[in-house]
Amino acid sequence: MTTAQQLLEITDHLKALTVTNRQVVVVTGATGGIGRALVEELADDYAIVAQGRDAAKLAELNRLGDEIYPVRCDLADTSTFAETFGLLPKVDALLHCAAIAPRYAFDDATAAIWSEVMHLNVTVPAELTRTLLPQLRESAGTVVFLGSGASRTTSPNNVVYAASKHALQALADGIRMRTKTQRIRVATVAPGHVDTPMIEWDDNYPLTLPAPLIEPSTVARSIRHVIEAPEDTQITEVWVRPRTEI
Known part of the structure; x- marks a missing residue:
């Protein structure tokens, strides 16, 4: 259920976003590594609706720019979307950064x-x-899904996450085909x-990581390139690989 505080936040955002002369970007997972890097990358030029669950971390985002509008909610409850995001007066880009990445082999994962x-x-x-x-x-806007190297490959000890990213790739392709006339x-x-806390796994599976890891700001710059592509084109896939392959 949407809380009174969330409705108050959205009401304030509605007033501000109606009069902004900036493009409006919605960023989910805005307090995480890549999500926060995106807010930092875009804050000077866009009005950003920043979703997260941690009130303190969301409050910190306000220091990054004058047009950052935090929305504190748990995305797991999709029944609240119409009462929160659905009321936004305009959206020029939707950037899906929120995700979870626990590592499981198929025989260790429960339903x-x-x-x-x-x-x-x-x-x-x-x-x-x-x-x-x-x-x-x-707005003839842009939707960006944050995939993974696991979108096209898998490993025996990370099959659940990889399967979800395979599905996300299919979702992105299907939405693009469905909305191409729009x-x-x-x-x-x-x-x-x-290099985010998401890869700090606490499990007993073997782990080999490339050196150096990719910086969140590098991914944020790649996403900015996608949403700012010229009007005569669309960038449908960007694969950001570490300099050292493993």
């Missing part, structure tokens, strides 16, 4: 784990995109291992 990962990594971005489709149609641009930006 509950599969359901949680697929829901947060696939169903949530699908439903949020559907909710914001009217605004994206109006001039909505849809892209997948798929980095390798990025």
Whole structure:
């Protein structure tokens, strides 16, 4: 259920976004590594609706720019989307950065784990995109899904996450084909291992990481390149690989 505080925040955003002369970008997972890097990258030039769950980390984002509008909510509850994001007066770009990445081999993963990962990594971005489709149609906007090197490959010890990113790739391609006559641009930006807390796994599986890891700011710059592509083109896939392949 949407809380009174969330509704108050959205009401304030509605007033501000109605009069802004900037393009409006929605960033999910805005307090995470890549999400925060995106806010930092775009803050000087865009009005940013920044979603996150941690109130303190969201408050810190306000120091990055004058037109950052935090929305504190749990994306797992898709029933709130119409009452929050769906009320936004305009959306020029929707950047899906929120995800979870627990490592599991298939025989260690329960049905509950599969359901949680697929829901947060696939169903949530699908439903949020559907909710914001009217605004994206109006602006002929851009949707970016944050994929992964796991979008096209897998490993025996990370099959649940890889399956979710395979599905996300299919979702992005399907949305792009479905909306092509509406001039909505849809892209997948798929980095390798990025230096964020997401890869600090606490499990007993073997792990080999490239050196150096990709910086979150590098991925943010790649996403900016996608949403600022010239009007006569669309960038549908960007694969951001570490300098050292493993």
